[in-house]
Amino acid sequence: xxxxxxxxxxxxxxxxxxxxxxxxxxxxxxxxxxxxxxxxxxxxxxxxxxxxxxxxxxxxxxxxxxxxxxxxxxxxxxxxxxxxxxxxxxxxxxxxxxxxxxxxxxxxxxxxxxxxxxxxxxxxxxxxxxxxxxxxxx
Numbered sequence: 001x002x003x004x005x006x007x008x009x010x011x012x013x014x015x016x017x018x019x020x021x022x023x024x025x026x027x028x029x030x031x032x033x034x035x036x037x038x039x040x041x042x043x044x045x046x047x048x049x050x051x052x053x054x055x056x057x058x059x060x061x062x063x064x065x066x067x068x069x070x071x072x073x074x075x076x077x078x079x080x081x082x083x084x085x086x087x088x089x090x091x092x093x094x095x096x097x098x099x100x101x102x103x104x105x106x107x108x109x110x111x112x113x114x115x116x117x118x119x120x121x122x123x124x125x126x127x128x129x130x131x132x133x134x135x136x137x138x
Contacts, residue, residue: 001097001100001101002101003057003098003101003102003106004054004057004058004059005101006094006097006098006100006101006102007050007053007054007057007059007098007102007106008054008059008061008062009094009097009098010046010050010053010091010094010095010097010098010110010113011047011050011051011054011061011062012062012094013090013091013093013094014043014044014046014047014050014091014094015047015062015063015064015065015068016068016087016090017039017043017047017087017088017090017091018040018043018044018047018064019064019065019067019068020068020070020083020084020087021036021039021040021043021084021087022040023070023074023080023083024036024039024040024074024080024081024083024084024087025037025040026080027074027075027076027077027079027080028077028080028081028084029077032077032081035123035124036080036084039084039088039120042116042120043091046091046113046116049109053106053109070083071083071086081124081125084120084124085121085124085125088117088118088120088121088124089117089121091113091117092114092117092118092121095110095111095113095114095117096114098110099111099114
């Protein structure tokens, strides 16, 4: 996978995370609503930065879909927390691919974004995984 392909995948993952955090924010309890808002804002900022990266690499960033299929029903706060953790895992996987495909400043930025997603996943889930972003690739 080239750096451009990986960066495009990051933009797509961030679009999905932004959409998913809209659902999380609507369903999560009041105690975690601010955390959901912070995650939503972080993913919007990372999405915009990733889109600039794609353009800098000579590509065209993917546009957001009007809606995304959720991996499971999210009727309540408990399901919203599970969704947030899953969104972070998926975003971490996209950034892990970008780390692998890039070098220099882009690689450092991708590693920082992977770390941020892994930390948010731990906060939502209450525990971490050995290799964030690589769990489903093993």
